[in-house]
Amino acid sequence: NAGVTQTPKFQVLKTGQSMTLQCAQDMNHNSMYWYRQDPGMGLRLIYYSASEGTTDKGEVPNGYNVSRLNKREFSLRLESAAPSQTSVYFCASSGWADSNQPQHFGDGTRLSIL
Amino acid sequence: GQSLEQPSEVTAVEGAIVQINCTYQTSGFYGLSWYQQHDGGAPTFLSYNALDGLEETGRFSSFLSRSDSYGYLLLQELQMKDSASYFCAVQKKAGTALIFGKGTTLSVSS
Numbered sequence: 001n002a003g004v005t006q007t008p009k010f011q012v013l014k015t016g017q018s019m020t021l022q023c024a025q026d027m028n029h030n031s032m033y034w035y036r037q038d039p040g041m042g043l044r045l046i047y048y049s050a051s052e053g054t055t056d057k058g059e060v061p062n063g064y065n066v067s068r069l070n071k072r073e074f075s076l077r078l079e080s081a082a083p084s085q086t087s088v089y090f091c092a093s094s095g096w097a098d099s100n101q102p103q104h105f106g107d108g109t110r111l112s113i114l
Numbered sequence: 115g116q117s118l119e120q121p122s123e124v125t126a127v128e129g130a131i132v133q134i135n136c137t138y139q140t141s142g143f144y145g146l147s148w149y150q151q152h153d154g155g156a157p158t159f160l161s162y163n164a165l166d167g168l169e170e171t172g173r174f175s176s177f178l179s180r181s182d183s184y185g186y187l188l189l190q191e192l193q194m195k196d197s198a199s200y201f202c203a204v205q206k207k208a209g210t211a212l213i214f215g216k217g218t219t220l221s222v223s224s
Contacts, residue, residue, distance in 0.1 A: 004156075033211055040122075042201060042216035043157070050209055058211060088154065097209045100145060102159035 002026050006091050006106035013081045013113050021076040021109050023091030029104070031097040032074035034058075034066060036087040037108075043090065049074055050097040081113045116140040118215035120202055125221045126192050134187045134218045136202035144205040146178050146185045147212060151199045160187070160200075189220070197222045 007022045025032065033048040035058075045058030047066040055066050063085060065077045074093075078085055088110050092103040118138045126132040136146070148160040161169055163178035163185060175188040189196055199219050203212040 035214075037154075040216060043203075043214040045211050045213070048211040050211075056211075059213070090156070092157075097205075097211060100162050100164065102147075102162075103149075103157075103212065105156040105158070107156050108154070 004091055004093055004104050004106035006089075006109050008109060009107065010110045011112070013078075013111070015082060015113060017081050019078045019081060019111070021078075021089055021091075021111075022073070023075065023106060024073045025091075025093040025104070026072065027093060027095075027104065028071070029093035029095055030071070031094045031101075032068065033092040033094075033103065034064075034074070034076045035090045035092065036060065036085075037090060038087050046076065046089075048097070083113045085111065086113045087111060116204075116206075116213060118202055118204060118213060120200075120215045120218045122216070123219045123221070125223065128192055128194060128222060128224050130192050131188065131190050132192060132220065134189070134200050134202075134220070136185045136187075136215055138183050138185075138202070138204050138215075140204050140206050140213065142206035143180065143183070144207050144210075146176075147203045147205070148174075148176055148187045149201045149203060149214075151201065151217070153198075157201065192222050194222050194224065196220060 034046040049068040094101040145164040149157040151157040161176040178185040
């Protein structure tokens, strides 16, 4: 089982470039999430989609947009990348947005903005 | 505001027992979860508490006291492979996303 698949795994961008991070899950989950992880900061929620057709802002949404393309796919877009967006990005999914539903994470995208 | 506090680092030796505490201050509480992350890889779910008390899953147990806004993860019979980062996470209400703590790095030595 693939679980949660993120592409690309690594990316280097120049300031001002745009980029879409892709995420797909094959577990028929309803809820999907995007997090960023910086050293010493833990996981911070960027956006989430509790169910297909809905998206909500998390703790750090500025500079990002998301699209829940269908039940399987949830993409994260950086319209004009900034060095402050250098981070590791994790996508996750869960059956529903309840904490008794474990979140399953992808392997992450390491993104560097120069 | 909202905050989750957990120690940044904990060290222990193989075979020992270690407790990682998590205190939270959030505007609402629905459940407390724990996740493990090895070397910056994909975090994995360990346990979940919605009600007061202890939940046991093999060598790992998790405890919650809602009145104290406090929980802990207890790891027994530590092994080298338990060296990882451990995150507590709070869900404030059903249907919303988790809020993660900054994580505790556990180092297990022989």
